[in-house]
Amino acid sequence: MTLLSIFYRNRAGWFLPAGILFLWEIAVYTNFISMRFMPSPSSVALAAMQKILSGELFIAICISATRAFSGLLIGGLSGFGLGVLNGISHNFRAYTDTTLQMIRNIPHVALIPLVIIWFGINENAKIFLVALGVFFPIYANTLLGIQSVDPHLLEMGFVYRLSRFQQFFKIMIPGALPSILIGLRYALGVMWLTLIIAETISTSAGLGYMTMQAREFLRIDIVVLIICIYALLGKLADSIVRFFERRLLAWHPSFQLERVS
Amino acid sequence: MITFDSCKTLEPHHNLNNAQIRSTGNNVDLLLEKIAKSFDNKPVLKGIDLSIEQHEFVAVLGKSGCGKSTLLRILGGLEQPDSGRILKAGKSYQADKTRVLFQEPRLLPWLNLLDNVTLALPDRWNKEKSRKMAHDILLKVDLQDQINSWPSYLSGGQKQRVALARALISTPQILAMDEPFSALDALTRFNMQHLLEQVWIENGFTVILVTHDVGEAILLADRVVLIEEGIITQNIAIDFPRPRKVRCHTLNDLENDLLDQLLKIKAA
Numbered sequence A: 001m002t003l004l005s006i007f008y009r010n011r012a013g014w015f016l017p018a019g020i021l022f023l024w025e026i027a028v029y030t031n032f033i034s035m036r037f038m039p040s041p042s043s044v045a046l047a048a049m050q051k052i053l054s055g056e057l058f059i060a061i062c063i064s065a066t067r068a069f070s071g072l073l074i075g076g077l078s079g080f081g082l083g084v085l086n087g088i089s090h091n092f093r094a095y096t097d098t099t100l101q102m103i104r105n106i107p108h109v110a111l112i113p114l115v116i117i118w119f120g121i122n123e124n125a126k127i128f129l130v131a132l133g134v135f136f137p138i139y140a141n142t143l144l145g146i147q148s149v150d151p152h153l154l155e156m157g158f159v160y161r162l163s164r165f166q167q168f169f170k171i172m173i174p175g176a177l178p179s180i181l182i183g184l185r186y187a188l189g190v191m192w193l194t195l196i197i198a199e200t201i202s203t204s205a206g207l208g209y210m211t212m213q214a215r216e217f218l219r220i221d222i223v224v225l226i227i228c229i230y231a232l233l234g235k236l237a238d239s240i241v242r243f244f245e246r247r248l249l250a251w252h253p254s255f256q257l258e259r260v261s
Numbered sequence B: 001m002i003t004f005d006s007c008k009t010l011e012p013h014h015n016l017n018n019a020q021i022r023s024t025g026n027n028v029d030l031l032l033e034k035i036a037k038s039f040d041n042k043p044v045l046k047g048i049d050l051s052i053e054q055h056e057f058v059a060v061l062g063k064s065g066c067g068k069s070t071l072l073r074i075l076g077g078l079e080q081p082d083s084g085r086i087l088k089a090g091k092s093y094q095a096d097k098t099r100v101l102f103q104e105p106r107l108l109p110w111l112n113l114l115d116n117v118t119l120a121l122p123d124r125w126n127k128e129k130s131r132k133m134a135h136d137i138l139l140k141v142d143l144q145d146q147i148n149s150w151p152s153y154l155s156g157g158q159k160q161r162v163a164l165a166r167a168l169i170s171t172p173q174i175l176a177m178d179e180p181f182s183a184l185d186a187l188t189r190f191n192m193q194h195l196l197e198q199v200w201i202e203n204g205f206t207v208i209l210v211t212h213d214v215g216e217a218i219l220l221a222d223r224v225v226l227i228e229e230g231i232i233t234q235n236i237a238i239d240f241p242r243p244r245k246v247r248c249h250t251l252n253d254l255e256n257d258l259l260d261q262l263l264k265i266k267a268a
């Protein structure tokens, strides 16, 4: 399925945004909305052109995406690992789960002042915050997924004398996968949000830095452009996970229904 | 396809041989001695004594909650008895050659039929050989056209046939079945019963079938045992030649007798 065909299938959904953009353009053009508060869609497009051609946008996106995905990798893998460990081992869960649930109640962005003291304002600070933010959704959903694997299937595995390795990779992980992917999608949302906040507070490169500079020079068109870029990146990451969901969970009755319709 | 006709193609002399071997009665293979099991201080099994010969087909009857499933789970190694012992050919019993067929098929929804069946084969085996074997056995249960489907596409009877195929491919010595056909419609159940009888005759394993259905027990089993109050109170040999007809008079009489006995316990 190509991007174009997805676009075509949802064509009814695009009427409203297209109409809003059109009215907005007219409103700015007729000075109904002041250029100082809200740039017109065409001026945002123009700013996009300039920034793309100068290569600035590409570099900024690369820098921000690297931060985001480094954080996701670190936080996601440790969340997944601990989730699996606690899902499998009752003892391990007894010792660690309470602690983790307590830490979970601290909003991770509240740690920004501390993080700045610990790491300064370099890359590590932002990666740390993102990792912390994505850790919990992935940990909690992995744990839930492993715990909710049908015990009947594990019993079946026992009757057939599956090795621990097979029990894990053939029953537990596939059984927990729907839940893990939900956690991943949620984590992606947290990832972008955390990055935006972290980048807005302290940075010297990347999308957040571009926004802060644009604000100082009153380049509101660039500010809006970057907001749109954040939205697009978020949507893109979500679509990638949904793609994998459809591939990996094709056996799942709910995805089969989706395919038929 | 296991049709009504194919059931008649079973070789009667094969069965008679088995019947003769069994009638000697000193060929005990599996011996359960004073098996007891309680849950939360509530005794469920209070001393099950049962001897089963090789290649015997034993049906276990009893009212709901009497511990039939518990007995099967002990045989499958899923539960440990509190006391008593099990001997296999005179030695301490290991459950690793016993396969349990549950009431639900318990297929892995994320594997296609072929992979669900090869799951029962050792992982280190040659992949091609495993697939070939699985293919053959799925052919036997008449699912060769769906080997690449996911279980969710199948009907209840088809799923249970896959579960049977999975149990058979691992060449069990004992097949322990917990009401495997009770969720199926009458016609599918009838076909499954004949399929089971056929593979049992061909493969020479021992079957222990837990069922609620007296008719099913009489149709298939060499022996019917009844569990009451945690012990075996009836142990009846069914010496009818095979293949048995569902609507045969003598079978019906026997079924009525057994039902009467069952009803008596329930009333008491």
Ligand SMILES: Nc1ncnc2c1ncn2[C@@H]1O[C@H](COP(=O)(O)OP(=O)(O)OP(=O)(O)O)[C@@H](O)[C@H]1O
Pocket (backbone or CB within 6 Å): B039, B040, B044, B062, B063, B064, B065, B066, B067, B068, B069, B070, B071
């Ligand atoms: N894991 C368990 N924990 C506590 N009690 C149990 C457990 N397993 C079984 N029991 C109890 O043991 C008794 C016998 O259960 P079992 O499942 O063996 O009965 P059953 O004969 O198979 O009944 P049915 O015909 O309804 O399937 C029941 O009272 C049940 O509540």
Ligand SMILES: [Mg+2]
Pocket (backbone or CB within 6 Å): B068, B069, B070, B178
């Ligand atoms: Mg039961």
